[in-house]
């Protein structure tokens with residue numbers, strides 16, 4: 001299948017090129033030229049299928065023309081070595097728990113799938129030494145590093161700002177070893193990002209090395225996120241509760257919700273979506289006014305959604321022919337301040353015993369406030385609350401148990417390379 005750029009100024013490319021390049025040369029994002037509707041028989045039987053079987057059917061619709069069946073199946077099955085259970089919270093509201101992967105956040109699905117698909121293409125191109133560069137302010141680094149851990153032919157460099165990521169986040173990419181190098185930069189996240197961007201533009205580096213990025217806009221990171229929307233629906237269908245399903249997605253760059261919109265295009269019976277934001281309410285404002293005004297992000301306690309110019313907004317526009325009216329038939333919005341988020345986490349914990357993380361809290365509350373009679377709501381619980389330990393513990397006034405997987409990271413030995421923010425230093429290190 002071909003992939004086109006949302007800016008429509010660059011030629012269409014193969015899946016391989018879209019995955020290896022990431023961004024289109026006209027700076028647009030790649031989109032699949034076709035979104036196949038899956039047959040009714042699939043939906044009739046979905047409640048009896050495993051997560052991996054469902055995901056493979058979805059993956060085949062996008063990638064089946066470009067990747068042999070055995071390989072694709074292996075990639076899907078390897079990626080999904082953990083479950084995404086739907087858990088009842090109260091009334092007709094369910095949590096789709098996306099935090100059972102290695103780094104306890106939903107980005108594991110895209111990170112693991114992309115690592116495996118890129119590994120496959122690199123092998124096919126006969127390359128043996130590809131360097132993946134990623135700058136992180138916290139969570140992306142861990143999902144990417146863990147996704148690529150042990151993938152042959154690829155070495156990952158994670159650049160992060162010294163002293164500016166939480167201890168829990170840091171240990172998730174500094175203790176891995178093998179083909180992962182953590183680089184602790186004496187600077188800010190923006191400095192890290194600038195180093196990566198400069199590296200991609202440097203002639204000498206590009207001549208001598210095979211460099212690629214593991215950006216969240218890559219089609220191999222974003223499309224696989226559709227898998228768990230199907231799996232969530234299947235779990236409710238099995239219980240006879242899948243009528244009028246509303247998905248509510250805590251959103252930052254809008255990659256996660258866009259994958260859900262694509263699932264709907266493939267025929268998944270979803271009634272509508274709600275995009276839940278924190279104080280960075282650019283999309284909410286767009287829905288109200290029709291005007292999209294990106295602005296610098298403000299810091300919140302749901303920090304993975306602190307985005308002032310959501311990169312996947314162009315994909316949403318593309319899916320709905322740039323029509324606000326069409327967008328509004330499928331998506332509504334909501335946003336919550338830090339004070340509200342704290343209140344939601346606390347009240348929900350007290351009244352239901354369910355502990356939300358600050359991101360999932362936005363999703364839960366939007367359903368609670370806006371679900372109509374006869375609808376069933378599923379919010380995406382995008383990370384485990386223990387990843388935001390201090391915040392969550394201070395809200396509920398209790399200790400939060402740290403999952404074993406997270407404890408294992410915390411016991412590992414930190415290994416990182418310290419560096420200033422000069423590009424020459426970074427370049428020497430790569431060479």
Ligand SMILES: *Cc1c(COP(=O)(O)O)cnc(C)c1O
Pocket residue numbers: 105106107139250251252253254255256257304305359382383
């Ligand atoms: C990345 C992230 C989000 C936002 O997802 P987008 O795809 O960028 O909209 C929400 N919650 C958590 C915990 C995240 O890590």
